[in-house]
């Protein structure tokens with residue numbers, strides 16, 4: 728890690744981390760304090776937007792992941808260990824590397840089904856369906 732080559736996260740990177748961690752608005756003051764110490768110390772180099780927050784040995788743990796809606800299986804992975812974030816990685820299926828992060832609104836987390844699709848109250852059912 729080299730202070731001269733590290734930089735603050737871009738707004739898009741911050742939004743991705745916030746979305747994967749289920750944090751509120753990335754512009755929220757508390758959030759800026761919580762992940763304000765993050766720095767980008769390395770990039771993938773293949774053209775994709777993957778960034779490393781820390782150099783060092785491997786042994787990364789998957790902290791959060793989400794599929795990208797409207798793709799063939801693209802996913803965003805967040806790695807870390809010991810309470811520190813290590814890497815924000817874009818994994819894509821086919822084609823050239825994506826040039827930028829998707830909108831956080833397109834993320835679909837496997838462990839968090841859309842609440843609007845589950846547990847519909849009875850009064851939303853078709854009133855004529857059983858008559």
Ligand SMILES: [Zn+2]
Nearest residue numbers: 771773774775
């Ligand atoms: Zn890459």
